[in-house]
Amino acid sequence: MKLLNITTKYFLISFLIILLLWSVAFYSIIKGIIYHDVDEFLSNRKTQILEEVKGSPKLLEQNKVVQADYTIEKITGGQAEGLPEHYESIFLQDPVEDELEPYRQLVTTFSTKAGLFKLSIRTTLVGSRELAKIILLNVFILFFVLFVFVVYLNRKLLQKLWRPFYATLHQVNTYRLEQSHPIKFSKTQISEFKELNETIERLIKNNLLSFQNQKRFTENASHEIQTPLAIASNKAELLMQSPDLTEEQAELVHAMTENLSRLSRLNKSLLLLSKIQNNQFQETENIDVQATLKKLFDDLNELTAFKNISLEMTIAGNAVVNMNPDLAEILFGNLVRNAIRHNIENGMVRVKVQKNEVSINNTGLRFEGDTELLFQRFNKNSNHQDSSGLGLSIVKTICDFYQFSISYSVQKNIHEFSIQF
């Protein structure tokens, strides 16, 4: 959930709660004020009526007097005792509009010489109700406007205040150690963000340093190894030419050359890896993937014919990728050769080229390992002693370098590598 949405959510919830509590409170306050007013009016009216009644005792000769706003009823002493003076809110039938309308009523008793009487004085509350409604409505409108304003302000503030944060986030997201330059954030006045930026800068600087050290070490080691390796393998080759080697000696020399070759292949792979990461393959051109694969197929068809593996290519789109031509050759070469190497008798390799994707399928044995580790250095399938375990790692490094995504999947002994450009 986005920060903006979360704050908006909290604003909404707290506003609703405040609005609810406030409207209840406000309603009772308004009601209290209105009742207080009306009750005062009724009380004054009571004095008026009592004056009137005292002035004209004849009025009380009937048992019940009904006037527009009051009624007087004769009651007994017993009734009067259970009837203290009180105000009440009631609903009465409005004869004109034929509906119930709210009234406020004062019920009291009084006595004259003629006996005990109950006096009920009423006044309508319709006007006051309307007033209360209007006030409440306005309160709601005010709240709504305020809410919209706060959300808007919050959004604007977030955008403004959090801009350095989002800028940092974007930079960190797109940052790759392989670029080999420290990250630089833009200046911000907000101390928290300043601290965040400094922390990330420091973190990345340290990472970069150890990354570069590691890279330099691999590179230097590989370089330093090359010359003695070259000398050793050349000497072995010379030894091979010697005419009077015994069989036993010949075997020793053979084992020596084999392993020196393996070592030098390994070393070349490591150098290649560090060169890719050092961004030493800068020249790029538009590579026609289909043509590259076709050339590769041509190159390999004698081998596949020998192994009885069929090579197929399906073209569903024209894939053109901007990358280094040598790396393109290594990338597709490693994948196709991998598919041939881990194949079975009478198997197949099927390559499908789409506009932004190339997938390479092959039949093979069940893969018994952790697919997560597939692309890691020196993670090899034990069946192939002479494999360096770097082929797929090189593939992955090239993909990472160009930000292609590569995935591996297996279904019923059909293995698939697919690259999205």
Place this chain on the structure above:
Amino acid sequence: MKLLIVEDEPAMLNSITSYMAKSGYVCEIAATYAEADEKLWLYDYDCILLDVTLPDGNGLGLLQQIKEKKSQAGIIIVSAKNSLDDKVEGLNFGADDYLPKPFHLSELQARVNAIIRRRHFAGINEIVLGNVVIGLDSKSVRVEQHFLTLTRKEYEMLLFFVSNKNRVISKTSLAEHIWGDHIDQVDSYDFLYSQIKNLRKKLKEFDSVFNIQAVYGLGYKFSSQ
């Protein structure tokens, strides 16, 4: 044929000279930039092996000088840096080939031969070895009058064998020559073996004087019976 080997590593220099001398090349050596510079002014060579990292300068500098002199020598850059920049730059400066260290001596031999062929036999593009004639333009091979039908790999293999005739060639160097610099996944000696078997059969069919011999435990040798 005269070779100049510019290489600062004595052990390297030694091996190369020893291998090339057996093929009948006259090898001169230079261990420093200055030495190479001097020799290049004084003599003409058919082919120059040039290590780019020299103690007193960058071997690529020598390239320009060779070009200024309008020398006919073929140039192979040998580099331990295995760096693409060297390769691109070297080839731009007029080098004919680039060979990263470590390499097989048989591979070096094949490259030197190829360059010398290109330089000296322009027009007469044929290699004759005993009764085997290889047409380099048409990529055809015949034994006396009988043309052989070879696959591309068989042809490449034959050429490699011819360049290193009478030498023991290890399976690895042969495989690497055929598969190129396909690091890591050089596959299947079985395939190589079957190719060699086929090639041998085809040569034998027409009684070629030279043929491929298996050298027990080591590899192969192209020699007369």
